[in-house]
Amino acid sequence: MRVIADLEQPTAGTIRVNGMTPSEARVKRAYGYVFQAPALYPWRTIEKNVALPLEIIGFSDAEKQARIARTLELVNLTGFEKKYPWQLSGGMQQRASIARALAFDADLLLMDEPFGALDEIVRDHLNSELLKLWSATQKTIAFVTHSIPEAVYLSTKIVVMSPRPGRVTDIIDSPLPHERPLEIRETPEFLAIAHRVREGLRAGHSYEV
Amino acid sequence: MQRTLPILVVLLALLVIWYVGAVALNAPVLLDAYARNNTPFAWPEFILDAWNQSRPVLPSPHQVLIEFWNTTVLVAPGSKRSLVYHAWVTLSATLLGFVIGTILGIVLAVLIVHNDASDRSLMPWIIASQTIPIVALAPVFVVVTYNVLTGDNLLSHAFHLTGDTARLVSKALVSTYLSFFPVVVGMVKGFRSPEAIHLDLMHTYNASRPQAFWKLRFPIALPYLFTSMKVAVAASLVGAIVGELPTGAVAGLGARLLGGSYYGQTTQIWSALLAAALLAGLLVVAVDLVERLVIRRMGARPS
Numbered sequence: 140m141r142v143i144a145d146l147e148q149p150t151a152g153t154i155r156v157n158g159m160t161p162s163e164a165r166v167k168r169a170y171g172y173v174f175q176a177p178a179l180y181p182w183r184t185i186e187k188n189v190a191l192p193l194e195i196i197g198f199s200d201a202e203k204q205a206r207i208a209r210t211l212e213l214v215n216l217t218g219f220e221k222k223y224p225w226q227l228s229g230g231m232q233q234r235a236s237i238a239r240a241l242a243f244d245a246d247l248l249l250m251d252e253p254f255g256a257l258d259e260i261v262r263d264h265l266n267s268e269l270l271k272l273w274s275a276t277q278k279t280i281a282f283v284t285h286s287i288p289e290a291v292y293l294s295t296k297i298v299v300m301s302p303r304p305g306r307v308t309d310i311i312d313s314p315l316p317h318e319r320p321l322e323i324r325e326t327p328e329f330l331a332i333a334h335r336v337r338e339g340l341r342a343g344h345s346y347e348v
Numbered sequence: 349m350q351r352t353l354p355i356l357v358v359l360l361a362l363l364v365i366w367y368v369g370a371v372a373l374n375a376p377v378l379l380d381a382y383a384r385n386n387t388p389f390a391w392p393e394f395i396l397d398a399w400n401q402s403r404p405v406l407p408s409p410h411q412v413l414i415e416f417w418n419t420t421v422l423v424a425p426g427s428k429r430s431l432v433y434h435a436w437v438t439l440s441a442t443l444l445g446f447v448i449g450t451i452l453g454i455v456l457a458v459l460i461v462h463n464d465a466s467d468r469s470l471m472p473w474i475i476a477s478q479t480i481p482i483v484a485l486a487p488v489f490v491v492v493t494y495n496v497l498t499g500d501n502l503l504s505h506a507f508h509l510t511g512d513t514a515r516l517v518s519k520a521l522v523s524t525y526l527s528f529f530p531v532v533v534g535m536v537k538g539f540r541s542p543e544a545i546h547l548d549l550m551h552t553y554n555a556s557r558p559q560a561f562w563k564l565r566f567p568i569a570l571p572y573l574f575t576s577m578k579v580a581v582a583a584s585l586v587g588a589i590v591g592e593l594p595t596g597a598v599a600g601l602g603a604r605l606l607g608g609s610y611y612g613q614t615t616q617i618w619s620a621l622l623a624a625a626l627l628a629g630l631l632v633v634a635v636d637l638v639e640r641l642v643i644r645r646m647g648a649r650p651s
Binding site for chain 2: 144145146165166168170171172174175176178180181182183184191192194195196223225
């Protein structure tokens with residue numbers, strides 16, 4: 140994920156981000172990045188945090204206002220524009236950081252374990268919100284997670300990677316429909332994919348550590 | 349009450365020590381006087397006399413307070429006998445030096461954080477500058493600056509400073525010398541305080557260095573700036589007073605200290621010290637107020 144975002148350099152091989160090199164993609168602001176932590180600036184209100192990339196890219200004030208309103212609505216944070224990050228719960232903060240990544244309308248959204256630090260209930264909620272967001276924006280989302288149910292629930296294509304060294308052990312095209320209620324996680328199809336992911340993880344895992 | 353009680357207890361303890369010390373230190377002179385005048389020795393009178401000497405070795409607290417009162421409230425503030433006048437002379441040099449020192453400190457910190465070469469070349473000199481005793485450097489600073497600013501050269505022709513302004517600037521430079529240091533150290537730490545994730549975020553936006561500075565490094569460093577400024581403003585006052593000492597200045601708290609020691613006026617020295625302490629306290633409180641204001645504007649969680 141960090142290589143796609145040009146935050147780290149690959150040790151071998153090449154990588155293309157929608158036909159560009161990672162550094163070209165970064166310079167063109169072709170992706171929005173959501174980190175493990177919200178990384179909001181505590182001295183900025185929610186709307187000013189969302190405005191941060193817009194200020195850097197250099198949007199006009201009117202355009203900024205329109206984009207802030209639109210993206211905050213996408214993540215259900217309308218009404219919290221003037222709040223400071225500490226006044227929001229962890230889940231809301233992470234939603235604000237998603238709004239910030241969406242604000243400049245990049246084609247690609249990179250999410251690096253964005254819900255890892257949140258509790259199960261909030262996580263379920265944000266997962267279904269993310270699916271709605273995805274169908275509303277039609278963006279490509281690359282999502283890193285350690286949770287098998289999360290991976291299966293969210294993905295159309297699952298890439299299973301082994302830890303140290305990071306190798307791709309399996310690539311699964313999900314047969315699940317695009318409409319996914321939370322209950323889908325109890326269906327046999329869902330469990331079958333989850334099982335295959337688990338097998339892929341096990342194959343790549345060395346237990347000598 | 350929870351907070352004031354400990355302060356009052358310490359204050360009371362200090363006063364007791366001071367009064368006891370005044371008796372002990374003034375006793376030899378007083379006993380000599382008793383012997384000369386054949387005054388019979390008696391206990392309560394002896395102690396009262398020790399506390400009320402006209403030229404004490406250590407004046408007692410109430411003598412200092414009376415002198416302080418007489419030279420602030422009972423004298424016109426513009427008069428040369430007024431501590432308010434002398435405090436203002438020192439304060440103006442302090443503030444000028446503090447402002448220059450803070451700006452210099454921030455500029456140096458920016459250079460250090462953004463440029464590897466200046467990080468390695470500047471920092472050792474900045475630290476070395478503070479190891480030289482300021483009393484040794486102050487005369488050099490004051491005399492050289494004053495003569496350059498009033499002499500016949502390009503700099504003096506460019507600025508056209510009067511003697512008084514040149515004197516002010518030369519003292520202020522001693523303040524600057526003492527006050528830029530805490531600001532450099534604090535701001536280097538402050539500018540380096542963004543977490544990796546904050547810097548990565550700026551990187552993903554392809555933000556330029558000035559953008560990353562103004563939108564991330566500077567605001568995140570502001571709390572460090574105010575902490576440094578509190579140290580720096582007190583150091584500035586010390587610098588201005590020290591700057592007044594070596595040149596036989598006629599005005600300023602330093603001049604009062606110097607005059608007091610020339611003429612054995614210990615009460616004058618102590619009341620000037622009291623004025624300096626109050627001034628330092630006021631300056632730190634002023635910086636603290638600005639800090640609270642700014643931090644509140646920056647949306648800090650009320651504590």
